[in-house]
Structure formats: C-alpha cells, structure tokens
Amino acid sequence: MSDRPAREVTFRGGGFAPKPVKWVGLIVFVALIAFAEWGTRSGWISALTLPKPSDVLATFGELYQSGLLFKHLSVSLSRLAVGAFFGAAAGIGVGILIGLFSMIRAGLVPLVAAIFPIPKIALLPLFVIWFGIDEGSKYALIAFGTFTPTVVATYGAVDNVDRGLIRMGQSFGLSWLSIVRKIVIPGAMPGILSGLRISLAIAIILLVAAEMLGAEFGIGAYILEAGSLYDLERLFAGVVILSLLGVTVSFVIGLIEKRLLRWRS
Amino acid sequence: MDIRLDGVGHYYDDFEVLRDITLDIPQGKIVCIVGPSGCGKSTLLRFIGGLERPTSGKVLQLGDPPTDSLNPLTYIFQDFALLPWRSVADNVSLVLEDHGLAASDAKRIIDDVLTRTNLADFANALPKQLSGGMKQRVAIARALAVNPAVMLMDEPLSALDSQTRELLMDDLIGLWTRAPFTAVYVTHNLNEAVRLGHSIVVLSRRPGQIRDIVHLDKPLADRRFGDPDLEQHQQHLWQLMRDEARAADAELLHV
Numbered sequence: 001m002s003d004r005p006a007r008e009v010t011f012r013g014g015g016f017a018p019k020p021v022k023w024v025g026l027i028v029f030v031a032l033i034a035f036a037e038w039g040t041r042s043g044w045i046s047a048l049t050l051p052k053p054s055d056v057l058a059t060f061g062e063l064y065q066s067g068l069l070f071k072h073l074s075v076s077l078s079r080l081a082v083g084a085f086f087g088a089a090a091g092i093g094v095g096i097l098i099g100l101f102s103m104i105r106a107g108l109v110p111l112v113a114a115i116f117p118i119p120k121i122a123l124l125p126l127f128v129i130w131f132g133i134d135e136g137s138k139y140a141l142i143a144f145g146t147f148t149p150t151v152v153a154t155y156g157a158v159d160n161v162d163r164g165l166i167r168m169g170q171s172f173g174l175s176w177l178s179i180v181r182k183i184v185i186p187g188a189m190p191g192i193l194s195g196l197r198i199s200l201a202i203a204i205i206l207l208v209a210a211e212m213l214g215a216e217f218g219i220g221a222y223i224l225e226a227g228s229l230y231d232l233e234r235l236f237a238g239v240v241i242l243s244l245l246g247v248t249v250s251f252v253i254g255l256i257e258k259r260l261l262r263w264r265s
Numbered sequence: 266m267d268i269r270l271d272g273v274g275h276y277y278d279d280f281e282v283l284r285d286i287t288l289d290i291p292q293g294k295i296v297c298i299v300g301p302s303g304c305g306k307s308t309l310l311r312f313i314g315g316l317e318r319p320t321s322g323k324v325l326q327l328g329d330p331p332t333d334s335l336n337p338l339t340y341i342f343q344d345f346a347l348l349p350w351r352s353v354a355d356n357v358s359l360v361l362e363d364h365g366l367a368a369s370d371a372k373r374i375i376d377d378v379l380t381r382t383n384l385a386d387f388a389n390a391l392p393k394q395l396s397g398g399m400k401q402r403v404a405i406a407r408a409l410a411v412n413p414a415v416m417l418m419d420e421p422l423s424a425l426d427s428q429t430r431e432l433l434m435d436d437l438i439g440l441w442t443r444a445p446f447t448a449v450y451v452t453h454n455l456n457e458a459v460r461l462g463h464s465i466v467v468l469s470r471r472p473g474q475i476r477d478i479v480h481l482d483k484p485l486a487d488r489r490f491g492d493p494d495l496e497q498h499q500q501h502l503w504q505l506m507r508d509e510a511r512a513a514d515a516e517l518l519h520v
Contacts, residue, residue: 189350
C-alpha cells in the first residue's frame with residue numbers, strides 16, 4: 001500500500017464566485033484620468049482630440065463658482081424627479097395590474113411590446129405639440145421612457161412571486177387585497193427594484209435628450225451649447241455631471257435595496 | 266367537526282388521478298394518507314381544504330367548527346410557505362390580521378403559540394436565520410394560531426433531515442397529547458404514518474383508490490422510536506405498497 005507513489009489530488013474547484021474587491025474601481029478611474037492628463041500635457045494627444053482633465057476640472061470649478069452649476073442641476077433634477085416619478089409609479093401600477101388580471105394582461109402586453117422599442121426621443125416633436133414646448137413635454141418624455149421598462153420588469157416580478165406563498169395566503173382565508181398587499185407586492189419588490197435601476201438610467205438619457213430641445217437651463221442644454229461651440233472642456237464637464245448623477249441614482253437604489261430586501265438570503 | 270369524502274374522483278384533462286375515494290375523518294384523530302408518488306394524495310388534501318375542486322364527488326363538513334376557530338381548515342405545507350420578509354412573530358400575525366382582532370388579543374395568541382412551539386426566543390428572527398426544523402415549527406405555530414378544526418398536513422416533515430424529523434414528530438405528539446386536534450396527514454414516509462396516525466389510509470397508484478385502511482390503537486404518547494409492533498405495522502404497510510410503488514416508479518410522467 002504505502003510503497004505505491006503518492007500524489008496529491010489535483011485541485012480543480014474554485015472560481016465562478018466573484019467577490020467584491022475594494023478600491024480597484026477607483027484605481028481604474030484614476031489611472032485612466034492620469035493617462036489622459038499625461039497624454040494631453042506631453043502633446044501626444046492633441047487638444048482637439050481630448051481636453052486636459054485638469055482643464056475640465058477648472059471649468060467645473062468656474063461653473064460651481066458662477067452659481068450656474070446649481071442652476072443647471074436643480075432644473076435638471078426636478079425634471080428627472082417629476083418625469084421619473086410619474087413614469088415609474090404608472091409603470092409599477094400597470095405592471096401589477098398586468099400581473100394580476102388576465103384581461104388586462106391580454107390587452108396591454110402586446111401594446112407595451114409595441115411601445116417599448118420606439119426610441120422615445122423620436123417622439124419628442126409630438127410631445128412638444130401635445131404638452132407644449134415648456135416643462136410638460138420634458139416630463140412626458142422622461143415619464144414615457146421610464147414607464148415601459150418599469151412595466152415589463154414589474155409584471156415579470158409579479159409572475160415570479162412564489163405561488164406557494166399565494167396558495168398559503170388563500171388557505172388561511174386572507175382577503176384578495178391582503179394577498180396583493182402583503183404577499184404579491186413584497187415578493188415582487190426585488191424584481192421591481194432591479195427594473196428601476198434600468199428605468200432610471202434611461203430617464204437620465206432622456207433628460208439630456210429633452211433638454212437639447214428648447215431648454216435654457218439644464219445639463220442637457222449646457223452640453224448642447226458647449227458641443228455646438230466645440231468647447232470640449234465644458235462638454236466634458238457636463239458629461240461628468242451626468243455620469244455622477246447616474247452613479248448617485250444607482251447608489252441610492254442600492255441603499256433602498258439594502259433596506260427593503262434585508263430578508264433575502 | 267368531522268370531514269367526509271363522498272365518492273371523490275378527479276381528472277386532470279382526460280387523465281384520471283383519483284377514483285371513488287370515500288373516507289371519514291373523525292374529530293380528534295390523525296388520519297394518515299400514504300401512497301406511491303403521483304397517487305394524488307396531495308391533490309386529495311387540496312380538495313379537503315377547498316384549494317381545488319374534484320371532478321366528481323363531494324367533500325363534506327359534518328357539524329360546525331368551533332365558533333372561536335378563525336380558519337377551520339388549515340394547512341401545513343412541505344415547503345413551510347413562510348413569508349421571508351416577515352419575522353417569526355409577523356408570519357404568525359399575518360393570518361390573524363384579516364380577522365379584526367384587538368391588538369392585545371392578537372399579541373396574546375402569538376405569544377401563546379410561539380411558547381407552545383418553543384419559539385418564544387425567536388419571535389424577531391427572519392426565516393432565513395432559521396433551520397428547516399425551526400421554519401416548520403413556525404408554520405405549525407401559525408396553523409395553531411387560527412385555532413383550526415382540522416389540520417391539513419402535506420408532507421410536513423419531508424423537507425427535513427431524519428434527526429429533525431424525529432424531533433418534530435415528538436413535538437407533534439406532545440401538542441396532540443396536550444390538546445387533541447383533528448388532522449389529515451399526507452406522507453410517503455411509513456415511519457411517520459405509524460408514529461402519528463390513528464388510522465392509515467393506503468392509496469393505490471394512479472388513479473388513486475383506497476387499497477386499505479389500517480387502524481392503530483396504541484396511544485400516540487406510547488409510541489416510541491423503533492417500537493417492534495409499530496415496526497410490524499410498517500412492514501405490513503410496505504407489503505401493501507411495494508408493488509404499487511414499483512409500478513408507479515416505472516411509469517412515464519404525464520405533464
């Protein structure tokens with residue numbers, strides 16, 4: 001037995017389990033920006049190709065000091081908040097109805113499927129006619145763009161609620177409303193929130209699109225103006241603001257998920 | 266309140282799953298239903314609780330349930346069916362909320378059933394923190410909270426490991442001995458059937474028919490792990506079921 005050659009069993013498990021690694025994301029950002037700074041300073045990247053990151057920062061500082069940053073941001077944020085709120089609320093409501101009632105499902109699912117792939121930006125002129133050139137058309141565009149992905153995510157989430165839990169509710173004689181409120185909606189919450197992540201990112205994209213048409217203030221208007229003057233520093237400053245906005249929204253949803261979905265294992 | 270099944274038969278599409286089941290479930294007794302897989306025993310339980318309707322025959326309640334019973338026909342499910350977003354106490358509270366009880370009454374009931382199932386220390390835990398056995402105890406507590414006339418238990422211990430199963434059987438026997446309840450207990454585990462059943466109904470393979478009803482007179486509290494006479498009953502049941510189980514195993518599934 002013991003005189004036979006002994007070899008350790010080759011390890012072939014492991015992997016396929018991504019773990020959170022701190023700081024790496026930040027390092028990637030810093031390295032990219034440092035590379036751009038180095039390239040533009042040494043003249044290897046021409047000023048027309050890419051603005052100097054330090055100049056973008058300086059432009060950002062000016063924007064902040066002139067008070068215009070706050071002006072643009074507050075206008076944009078209120079448009080985003082109003083549009084996304086109405087779009088998401090209507091989307092969650094309609095999604096739950098589709099999830100619960102066969103007739104509504106049969107009637108609305110094809111309609112949603114037909115509306116979903118339309119680039120909402122293409123409808124902007126139509127919204128201007130319907131809701132006016134002012135805030136109305138911007139709210140409508142953002143709301144409409146947020147609505148469809150929220151509907152699809154919500155009814156998918158309602159479909160995925162454990163039927164066993166619903167049957168349990170029925171077996172204890174819970175009212176229909178109790179089953180919806182206490183079992184269906186909390187059970188669909190994970191799916192609804194991950195749908196909101198996508199819907200809100202779409203809302204930011206549409207915010208900029210809406211502001212590129214007939215808006216005096218707002219980040220979109222700021223970017224459009226900078227772009228038409230080929231003022232790359234200001235263009236990039238605007239883009240950075242959008243990027244930060246996206247990260248913030250994603251972070252806030254992450255916080256909500258942490259709070260509402262503590263029960264998930 | 267007794268339950269009577271009167272000529273119950275059922276088809277899924279044109280596929281017969283149950284045929285002519287006539288059976289009495291007397292008050293204060295535990296009736297076990299055993300049978301090979303796919304014989305329709307869980308379907309039968311869903312008929313008794315009103316979650317599904319049989320194609321033919323009737324399920325009757327004889328007499329009235331006690332007036333203080335909030336949900337006369339109450340299930341205990343194999344997969345526990347606890348709401349993962351509610352704590353232990355709130356899962357019990359769920360089934361009381363629709364009955365318009367005063368908050369103090371509801372609290373008293375919750376405290377009482379959690380104490381009876383030894384869960385008082387875990388009232389605020391979430392289901393994900395509990396072992397399988399503890400989860401099923403919560404489900405039992407939830408069922409006791411509505412003071413059922415008949416408990417409908419659908420393979421309640423099948424998702425648990427064998428040690429936990431023994432512990433929970435002791436718990437159930439303890440609960441029954443202190444306050445006898447009526448139960449229909451569906452299982453494929455013959456050991457559970459001979460430990461917990463006052464009578465054991467053996468179903469044939471699909472379409473499920475009653476092959477035999479075995480009565481056990483020994484009091485539940487006196488039945489022990491590995492009792493020779495229980496062992497003998499279990500042997501007898503296995504003889505009855507063996508060929509059916511083998512044939513059922515070899516059948517194609519129609520789904």
